[in-house]
Amino acid sequence: MSSLQTPPLSAGQGAPESGAVRLVRILLPIIVLAAGIAIWELVVRVNDIPPYVLPGPAAVFETLVKDWPVLSQSLLVTLLTTLEGFVAAAFGGIALALLFNQSKWLEYSLFPYAVILQVTPVIAIAPLLLIYLPQQTAVIVCAWIVGFFPVLSNTTLGLNSVDRNLAGLFQLYGASRIQTLRYLKLPSALPFILGGLRIAGGLSLIGAVVAEIAAGSAGAGSGLAYRIAESGYRLNIARMFAALLLLSAAGIVIYVLLALTSHLVLRRWHESALGKDN
C-alpha cells in the first residue's frame, strides 16, 4: 500500500522496490515474446522460406483475421466440448470420491479401474470410443476420462485430510454422517477439490483435442483440432499455427478462470490464497 503513496523519488528502498520487481516480472516475458516473434519473422524473410513450409508470424496473424469466421466457429465447438467434459469430470470425480468416502467396499472395488482408466493413454482409447459412440458423445467422454481422475484423487485426499481433533469434536456432539460431510469434510476438502479442478480444466481441453484429432482423421468434425488436421492435409500451415494459437489461448483462459475462482473461494481463510503479510 505504501508503494502507492510514496512518490517515485524513494524508488531505491524497501517497499517500492517490490513494485519494480513486479514490473520486471511482467515486462521480461513480454520482451522475450517480442524478441521471439521478431527473430521468427526475420528468419522467414532472410531465408525466403515459402509459407507452405514455415509462415512468418505476420502471415499467421493475417490468416487468423481472414479465417476468423471459420476458426471462431471451431473454437466455439472445442470450448463447448471441453466445458461439457470438464463439468462431467467435476461432478463425476467429486461424486465418486464422496461415494468412496462413504463406503470402503465401493472404493476397494472400483478404485483400481479408475487408475487403469487414467494410466491408459486416451489417444489409444479414442478410436475405440469413436466406433461405439456417436462422435460428439465420444469426444466428450474422452475429455471426461482425462479430466475426472485428478478431481477424484484430489477430492479423496481432501476428504481424508480432515483434522483428527475436529472429527472427534463432531463425534462428541453426535453429528450425523450428512452433517459431518457438509460442515466438516467438504469444507476441509475444498482447497484440494479446487486444485483438482484446476488440473482437470487443462486436461479436459487436451482430451477434447485428442478425440477431435482421432475423429478428424475419420473425416468428420468441426473443432479446432479438426481444423489443424484438415489444414495439415492441405498444407495450409498458417492456419495450423493460427488454430494452435487459439488452443493455447483457450487453455490459458481456462487456467486463469479456474485459478481466479479458487482464489475468490479461498481468500478468506486458506494459506494458499492469503497474502504474505497475513
Add this chain to the structure above:
Amino acid sequence: MVEPEALSEVDTRTAGLAVSLRGVTKVYDGGVVALGPLDLDVRKGEFVSLLGPSGCGKSTALRLIAGLSAPTSGTVGVSKPTGQARPGHSIGFVFQEPTLMPWTSVRENVGLPLKLARAPAAEASARIGEALKQVGLTEFADAFPRQLSGGMKMRVSLARALVTDPDILLMDEPFAALDEITRFRLNNDLLSLWRNLRKTIIFVTHSVFESVYLSQRVIVMTARPGRLDAEFRIDTAEPRAEDFRTSADYAGYCRKVSNALAPSYPGQHGS
C-alpha cells in the same frame, strides 16, 4: 467408537458424583497398554487436574470419559445431564490445539455444537453471544481464526465448549502451547469462570505449577501404563488470585507434587 448413550449406561449411583471410573484400562491395537487399571471419582463442581509425564495416558483417560473411545475393560460412568439435553452435550471438550474450523468465523465456530444439535437460530444466537461474553471475545465474533492470536484461539475453543452449557468440562493440556503470560491470564480467567459457573472440570496437564494453581485436587499418574500414583488436596483460601502464585503455601504444594512426580521420570517409558 462408542454411542453417546453408552456413556451414561453405568450411571453414577452415588449422588454428587460427576464422573466415576472403575478399573478402566485401555489397550491399543498394537498391544500397548496405555492406561490403567484406573479408578477415579470426581465430584460435581470439582476442579481436578490429572498430572503426569507425557504418554502416561492422561489424554486417553479424558477421551474415554468423553466417549471418544471405548475402554478395553472397566466402566466409565458419567452423570446424566441436568436438563433435557442429549448425553453428549453434558460434556464440553477443549483440545490441546484450538481445533477451530479455519473456513468460518468465530461465531460459527462457537455455534457449531448448537448447529449440530439443530438448535433454533434465535436461541443459538443468544447462547453464542453469552459464551463469547464469558471468554471476553464479543468484539471478535466475525473474525476468522487466522486473525486471532494463540491465546484468543484458545478462548474461542473454550467458548465453544461452554456454549452447550455442559455440566462437565474436559480440558486436554489446553494452554500447553501458549506463552507464559497468556497462560497465566487464561488460568485466572478459567478459575473465575469455574467460580461463577460451578462446572466440573477435569484438567489434563504436565505442568506441576498449573495443576496446583488451578485445582482443588491434583492426581499424579505414573508413566505408561497410567495409574493413579498420588493425590493431593490443595486447600487454600478462596478465591485464589495472582498472589497465591507467589505464596509460600503454593511453593510448598508444588514441592510435594513435584516430589511425587519425580519417580516417573528417570525410567521414563515411551514418550
